[in-house]
Amino acid sequence: MTAQRTRTGVEVALANPGILGGTRIGLLTNFTGTTPDLGRSVDALVAAGAPVTALFGPEHGLNGSVQAGQTEVNARDASTGLPIFETYLSNGTELDELVAASGVDTIVFDMQDLGVRFYTYIWSMYDCMQTAGRTGVRFVVLDRPNPLGGAVVSGPGLDVAGHASFVGRSDIHVRHGLTAGELARLFNSRELPAQGLRVDLDVVRMSSWEAATDFDDTQLPWVAPSPNMPTLDTAFAFCGTGLFEGTNLSEGRGTTRPFELIGAPYIDGRLARRLRETETAGVMFREIWFTPTFHKYAGQTVRGVQLHVTDRAVFDPVATALIMLDAVADLYPDQFGFLPPGERVDAPERGHAVDRLWGSAGLREAVQAGRSALALHPGTRAVNAVYGDDVLLYRRPSAA
Structure with missing residues (x-):
């Protein structure tokens, strides 16, 4: 400290x-x-x-x-x-x-x-x-x-x-x-x-x-760096769940807990059960229903999960998001998908949004081929x- x-x-x-x-x-x-x-x-x-x-x-x-x-x-x-x-x-x-x-x-x-x-x-x-x-x-x-x-x-x-x-x-x-x-x-x-x-x-x-x-130990006040980044835990989650901006799941924009809530109309109770069984380090999951006021599925009640960061020191946001992505792709293969090229409000460049976020086409291509997303994670250094x-x-x- x-x-x-x-x-x-x-x-x-x-x-x-x-x-x-x-x-x-x-x-x-x-x-x-x-x-x-x-x-x-x-x-x-x-x-x-x-x-x-x-x-x-x-x-x-x-x-x-x-x-x-x-x-x-x-x-x-x-x-x-x-x-x-x-x-x-x-x-x-x-x-x-x-x-x-x-x-x-x-x-x-x-x-x-x-x-x-x-x-x-x-x-x-x-x-x-x-x-x-x-x-x-x-x-x-x-x-x-x-x-x-x-x-x-x-x-x-x-x-x-x-x-x-x-x-x-x-x-x-x-x-x-x-x-x-x-x-x-x-x-x-x-x-x-x-x-x-x-x-x-x-x-x-x-x-x-x-x-x-x-950051809490700096004794500096937390000032939300953007409208959808209300808390420090949101910032940690965003480092991984920001990848869901390139998918057809809501990443929680339009709610009070953006990037901590992930869901879609096709999600059911299996996702929360699957993720709770993983015992992922530094985070817990709970099932949740939410209704975004804007962005994806605005005005619709969707089902999904909320991330609760319990230990920032061991929480790996990128690995956690890939575990979630693997679970969604496995449980809902006919409904889950990546946004088509050009579809992302805050990135006007052409091409798949998830490719720009991940840094290459590797993540999208692996998931679409039925391979593990988590296997692509290079880990922490x-x-x-x-x-x-x-x-x-x-x-x-x-x-x-």
Whole structure:
């Protein structure tokens, strides 16, 4: 357990705004960019004298008022009066022109990532880093904890050539085990140079955060990173059950427990019984009926299961989701299916949604052929064994 409260990168910057550099700062942020007292980072930075002149918003918008696959259209921030430039689904020349129009010389990233490859905030960061590399704009990351911890990686990597999208641009694991600052260092040392780009990058590190720290032990308040991520347990579940977004089962969107509820009209009591017999580590299952208010099966009562995470330290979200997928495919072979190409509201790219989420066509093809999904799971590995010192910031004894 962390003895002291974790100090986020924005707290460190507020104590010394000069470390941000730049004379015209564009803050890439949203409603998760908060101070420990739950004020907004942008307000605190402006009050501290940081020369913030523009705001960049990601998926869900600056204020987080819209659902997945959407962004807001506000031209100015109501509190500061700063212009807002929406970056969601903008990349390449379009994003270069947007940043140029903003007039900034430094982009500062301050958002709460979830620790899952197919969560899009890190790809907004990635796209803006590419633009920074092309345009010569400096890039700074105000680091925050990985809510899933930084001890292990889990799940497969990504076949970039065949399945890169806005839910995965780089070959990292589903549970990647890094902070946003560490990801930025990874991109800048391995991904961007391969594209002929190198970014003038700085990471404002946290203090009193350790890789094995449970988020509750940081003593930081949990701010839901998006409308369908209300709790920390939801975040852990999403790392695995997010794969069900690519299937014809409801993943619980439109309920108060998204990604913890999985169901469909064709599910009966056999699924809960099967899953309870597995005694999967760190999680329990119970049978449940629910009626989504929107998204899949909106207004219909469906039957399924609820995941109850009982021990985050041993819970493997990816393995759990594959166990569930195997059970559904075995019990309901004539009803279960993957969504056809192009059908997923928050990923407009062509192709099967589940392929983009998994990182290749391997999962879908295995299940459709009657093979085990769980057999594809590469297991978990220690973060230290996957990434080098050029990436890691919080694993050495010298890190506070």
